[in-house]
Amino acid sequence: MKWKVTLALSLACAALVFVLYKGFGQDPHEVPFMLRGQPAPTFTLKTLGTGEVVSLAELRGTPVVLNFWATWCAPCRMEHPTLDWAFRQYGNQVKFLGAVFEDTEENARAYIARAGSPYPQLIDPRSQMAVDYGVAGVPETYFIDAEGIIRDKVAFPMDRATFAARIRVLLGPRASAELGK
Amino acid sequence: MNALLISLFLSASALTGAYAPQQAGSSPLEPALEARVQKLGKELRCPTCQGMSIADSPASVARAQLDKIRGLISDGKTDDEVRAYFVARYGEWILLSPKASGINWLVWLGPALLLIVGFTVIFRQIKRFPLAKSASPASAADEPVERELQPSASTATEDDYLKLVRSELKR
Numbered sequence: 001m002k003w004k005v006t007l008a009l010s011l012a013c014a015a016l017v018f019v020l021y022k023g024f025g026q027d028p029h030e031v032p033f034m035l036r037g038q039p040a041p042t043f044t045l046k047t048l049g050t051g052e053v054v055s056l057a058e059l060r061g062t063p064v065v066l067n068f069w070a071t072w073c074a075p076c077r078m079e080h081p082t083l084d085w086a087f088r089q090y091g092n093q094v095k096f097l098g099a100v101f102e103d104t105e106e107n108a109r110a111y112i113a114r115a116g117s118p119y120p121q122l123i124d125p126r127s128q129m130a131v132d133y134g135v136a137g138v139p140e141t142y143f144i145d146a147e148g149i150i151r152d153k154v155a156f157p158m159d160r161a162t163f164a165a166r167i168r169v170l171l172g173p174r175a176s177a178e179l180g181k
Numbered sequence: 182m183n184a185l186l187i188s189l190f191l192s193a194s195a196l197t198g199a200y201a202p203q204q205a206g207s208s209p210l211e212p213a214l215e216a217r218v219q220k221l222g223k224e225l226r227c228p229t230c231q232g233m234s235i236a237d238s239p240a241s242v243a244r245a246q247l248d249k250i251r252g253l254i255s256d257g258k259t260d261d262e263v264r265a266y267f268v269a270r271y272g273e274w275i276l277l278s279p280k281a282s283g284i285n286w287l288v289w290l291g292p293a294l295l296l297i298v299g300f301t302v303i304f305r306q307i308k309r310f311p312l313a314k315s316a317s318p319a320s321a322a323d324e325p326v327e328r329e330l331q332p333s334a335s336t337a338t339e340d341d342y343l344k345l346v347r348s349e350l351k352r
Binding site for chain 2: 008009012015016018019022028029031032034035072102103104107126127128130131132133134135136137
């Protein structure tokens with residue numbers, strides 16, 4: 001009888017330790033990345049300035065880098081030069097897209113006029129496309145492969161090394177060899 | 182000092198434009214549907230001001246998520262489908278109350294289980310050492326001492342040690 005009580009208490013303790021381990025073992029502020037390996041939510045949005053329509057479905061066959069940003073976000077402004085550099089490095093193999101998050105078109109247009117952007121910036125009305133992607137804040141960058149599958153997400157301002165590492169994974173071994181030349 | 186620092190930070194933020202411009206949410210749906218929107222909004226965690234629901238949060242991302250709920254409900258989605266949409270994108274993290282399934286049962290049943298274990302331990306202890314039993318031997322044991330401490334002709338004359346104790350107590 002006594003061993004049963006001991007066993008039950010041990011199990012209860014083990015369960016408690018497990019729950020505490022799960023609870024303390026993760027950052028409660030970190031929003032999980034659920035869309036890894038999932039098809040990227042489709043969108044058809046207008047670009048800032050030109051009003052040209054961009055559809056993700058039409059980009060099938062080309063890897064896409066989709067960056068959510070805002071003018072009021074200091075880390076986004078800090079990341080901007082890295083994305084410009086990345087476009088110059090990999091722009092011939094990857095389609096770069098920016099998406100304005102929770103900002104006005106006027107603010108975004110003024111910022112792009114000042115800082116410049118070599119790739120299209122999308123206007124996402126009411127940030128509904130951002131919610132489709134599970135965006136929790138900016139900057140967030142999604143790496144989508146040629147088949148339209150989300151391969152990775154970076155939820156902090158990237159430096160060149162971080163970006164290069166992600167793009168190598170996105171493009172695979174053959175492209176990595178080309179990039180290494 | 183803190184108030185000054187906060188004021189300076191807020192002033193700097195206002196001057197540099199480091200804030201999300203306030204945007205109006207989508208129009209409320211008809212009352213019955215809007216009630217569902219608000220109820221679902223109360224169940225979902227705001228990603229920026231955590232610990233608050235998106236229905237209560239003033240954050241712009243929460244407003245965007247509430248707009249998404251309106252859109253989904255307008256499209257005829259059920260409450261479970263709306264919840265599933267958000268869980269698919271943000272994980273169960275987005276739910277302010279975890280689902281009562283799988284390992285989550287530990288969270289729901291744990292407190293009740295601990296109470297039961299606690300009461301069981303107390304009950305067993307009481308059963309093993311009842312108050313009546315523990316009290317009576319003590320009082321019974323005290324009686325002879327009391328009696329012995331009372332001066333009586335037989336003990337006072339026979340026991341020098343008791344005499345000594347009594348004289349010490351009288352000081």
